[in-house]
Amino acid sequence: MPVPGVLAARGITKAYCGSLVLDRVDFEVQRGEVVGLVGENGAGKSTLLNILSGVTRADQGDVVLNGEVVHLRNYNHANHCGVFRVFQESALIPNLTVYENLLFSHEASFERFGGVLDRRAMRLAAEQILKEARLDIGIEQRTDELSLAQRQALEIARATALSFLLAIPHPIILLDEPTTALDATEERATLELVGRLKGAASFVLISHRFEEIFAVTDRIYVLKDGRMVASMPSERATPELLRRLMVGRERIADASAASREAVKAPQATRLSVRGLSVPGALSDVSIDLASHEIVGLCGLAGSGKEVLGRAIIGLVKGAQGTIMVDGVAVRPAIRTMMARGLVYMPGDRQLDGLLLQDSIFSNVTLASLHDTLSNRVGIVKFAAARRDVLEWMVRLRIVARTSRVACGTLSGGQQQKVLFAKFLRRSPRILILENPTRGVDTWTKAELYRVLRSLVAEGASILLISDDLPEVIALSDRIVVLTQGRVVGVARSSDISEPSEHDLIRMMLGVTGLQREYLRENAGAGAV
């Protein structure tokens, strides 16, 4: 019996270039439900969402909306049918205002005679929408001035807004890893928003973060290698169960202190940062990095850790301070650093790390062409390069038919592995990593952690700058906490104990921070 707001997939099959991405997948969302979709990278989650939202067509199978089979022509058509999506990479146009973005592509509802837009009506509608979503964002603000979390919230609000506009009573909103790029507070805010909107809309949530899935979903589907292998009510799911279903074997030992191999005691100082200051971001930061050591760096948004990595390699204008590699003061410049065995792996692989339209081979060799992979005249050493790339593909288990595959077609985890290969192939002695496992599934994360640990065991030093507190805690020998550009604390890990997230957050907030929160909650009055 047709029930409004039900979205279902029946027997969906899709293949790309001969490899099966989805294999007879069945999937269903009830009205008002939040359904979680988990699976390893490459399992087919995004492809399924693409098909459900009209972005691609399935080779076989049907999409069923409210009991009727629909053939979605494109995303706009899907909107009119009641399906909306918040994409993993932002779909907002940065130079437009908030209200323009909220209503983008559906201006037809606000057109007057002659195609002229009724902006007053648009503004009113936008204000109404933001009020209902309880979002404190000005409608006239330029979208690129908003924070990441605000943009994410805006995208979710946009999905509900459009359903209101198109007079769809029970929209279905697909969320593709919505909190990957957000920090802890922002993530909580997003999940709260989803919780609030739950009654009016149905959600499908793709996420790698189990806490998130358990917190917000009613039912969980597990996708593995293109097949829907399980579905269960969320109360009955546990992380171990999900991991086993996703991966098909006992969950690999988590990256915890207990399983850390005995590493040689840290030795000579490899990298020494003294008095690093960036006006408005960092203030007199000093960090030492020894060989065989991983130093983690954490902090809330605004702590300055976002610029630290780039400041060390000389990409930030106005940065001051001394950088010493192996005891020798070095002018901060990428090439000089790379020549001394230091690499910087950027946190945003799509914008800064990889040429998505180029092949794996192309990308892995890019950072090494200026020294190891070309001869003196500049001709590339092909045979050596080819052997090398294939070796790295095997070593990191990069799954692709050949090394000529374009990186843009790979999943997030695979792309991250390509990025690793690009920099690791230089046998770096010092690594500055930013969010090295962002948007990467558990299995791949463990693989990458293993790689990092073996590098350290061989003597490398790693500066790990990450938003992922469990990751920082699990990997680091020492954790440096930054708040508002200053080092406010250092926590050490030993074989027996490691700092907890709670400890770190307390350090990040500082005692005054906790006091302020307490006062605000209890006094009830406005901002402090």
Place this chain on the structure above:
Amino acid sequence: MESGLEVIEPKAISQPRRAQGWRAFAESVVPLAALVALVIYFSATTPSFVTRANFLALTELIGPLLLVSLGATFVMLTGSIDLSVGSVAMLSGSATALLLANTSMGLWVVAIAVALGALCGLMCGVIFTYGRVPSFIVTLGALSVFRGVGLKLIDGSPVPFDNAAFSNLAIGQLVPSVANVALWGIGLWAVGVFVGLRTKFGHYMYALGGSERVVRLSGVAVDRYKVYPFILSGVTAAIAGLLSVAQLSSGGPTLGSSFLLDSLAAIVVGGTALTGGVGGVHRTLLGVLIISILDDGLNMRGVGEFTQEIIKGTVIVVAAAVVMIGQRKGIVK
């Protein structure tokens, strides 16, 4: 070894962004098919097309155009554009003609012309890279400046000279029925293909067309590599200019007037995107052949000058559309 991992030998580092299925087919085969179709058409309908004399004339067209388009292709690969190529050719041609007419430098003028071209390219490249002026604007300005200088040099009227050795550089026939200028073109084209596909310089050109940020973060001296293609473009334009002068035994104000538009057309028709990152010198040859054969064939058929323009313009638009179809971005993840 993981199962399913084939050991494939990449032919070049930068794979042109391959589209799937029929688009890949369109991208690689259509220009070639178009060329073959044109040759067949003109051969069938115009008897004077299939003569030795016409073949020679064709090579005299292809030579300079290929040269001019070579360096400009590299610039386009990085996502920039060089609008000054026609003017550099004219400037170099004027200087060459003057030197040949008034001094006894003889073949040494080649060195002067090349140096001049490099200088012009260097200026554009430096202003573009360090002055952060978009390449379109810089080279647009340069187009006028260089042309002005060239016209001033020859006072606006052709400068004839008489130097058989020099003229032979272009119109001699080392290979019977093939003008030397075409040999220069093909030779440098072959070098260009090798450089584009097998050297780090070539790879950086493609990469810059993809994302400058990524290249910078990969430890490459980006600024240097943003200037180089302009120098290259200046040099090849200068060589085209000097060989054109050799063809005519005179350097005049109209030299290379069609170079800019024809070279842009040839590059795009060949398959290099205006936005860069795709295509390359190996494809430019195809574009040059198509444009030259079109020019020559239409002339042979006696098609009026204005009609020729219409036809050429249509061909360019259709070709670019086909090239764009072949490059539609795939969905990421």
